[in-house]
Amino acid sequence: xxxxxxxxxxxxxxxxxxxxxxxxxxxxxxxxxxxxxxxxxxxxxxxxxxxxxxxxxxxxxxxxx
Numbered sequence: 001x002x003x004x005x006x007x008x009x010x011x012x013x014x015x016x017x018x019x020x021x022x023x024x025x026x027x028x029x030x031x032x033x034x035x036x037x038x039x040x041x042x043x044x045x046x047x048x049x050x051x052x053x054x055x056x057x058x059x060x061x062x063x064x065x
Contacts (some may be wrong), residue, residue: 005041014060022040
């Protein structure tokens with residue numbers, strides 16, 4: 001599993017644990033639902049700004065390094 005896939009899986013796991021749909025996460029983060037899907041599938045190199053938006057929805061911090 002590469003880094004993109006690991007990050008995407010972690011986001012999907014947290015989203016499912018909290019009972020939020022991809023569409024709701026997209027709405028709450030200001031991102032497109034398709035973008036969320038691609039991130040979760042590990043098909044997109046997610047930037048720190050996008051990670052921050054997603055983390056904010058879950059009341060999590062983005063840990064660097």
